[in-house]
Amino acid sequence: MKYEDLKKAYNDNPLVFNGALLAVFTHGSNALARPDAPVRFQVSGNIIDADMQRKMLDLACELSMVSFNDLMAFVHNDASFHFSKEFAPGLDEEGVCPVCGASVEYSGENKIDDEGGSFPWTCPECGATGREGYVRAFDRHYDVEDKDGNAIEGRPD
Numbered sequence: 001m002k003y004e005d006l007k008k009a010y011n012d013n014p015l016v017f018n019g020a021l022l023a024v025f026t027h028g029s030n031a032l033a034r035p036d037a038p039v040r041f042q043v044s045g046n047i048i049d050a051d052m053q054r055k056m057l058d059l060a061c062e063l064s065m066v067s068f069n070d071l072m073a074f075v076h077n078d079a080s081f082h083f084s085k086e087f088a089p090g091l092d093e094e095g096v097c098p099v100c101g102a103s104v105e106y107s108g109e110n111k112i113d114d115e116g117g118s119f120p121w122t123c124p125e126c127g128a129t130g131r132e133g134y135v136r137a138f139d140r141h142y143d144v145e146d147k148d149g150n151a152i153e154g155r156p157d
């Protein structure tokens with residue numbers, strides 16, 4: 001499973017992805033990765049139907065072939081997991097008023113510089129105001145050309 005497969009699996013169904021990831025972390029890659037080893041666990045609970053359980057198990061087996069480092073890098077960079085309030089009380093969340101928890105509305109002048117940017121907001125519920133700060137994050141290299149100005153073969157557009 002390569003990066004693009006991981007991304008597709010996540011985008012197709014984040015719930016299945018999360019369940020599969022939980023299965024990998026709970027049961028361990030080795031238990032899932034051996035082709036001769038029957039899968040000896042079930043995704044249980046009555047919220048998730050049998051079809052989705054099957055999908056979770058299938059994806060869990062595929063995820064078990066991805067290195068732990070690559071899995072963690074994917075979770076860090078591409079998946080939208082949020083800390084629970086119990087685990088990280090007081091941690092600010094994007095788009096959420098830190099005073100009352102309502103969704104903020106962005107207004108006013110955005111400031112962008114070399115380091116990142118900040119975006120002013122107003123809370124429509126409690127009237128609080130503030131600025132949301134972003135640091136610059138690497139995505140990838142775009143428009144890469146050789147010294148003669150030709151596109152490099154094999155790179156994405």
Ligand SMILES: [Zn+2]
Pocket residue numbers: 097098099100101102123124125126127128
């Ligand atoms: Zn508020």
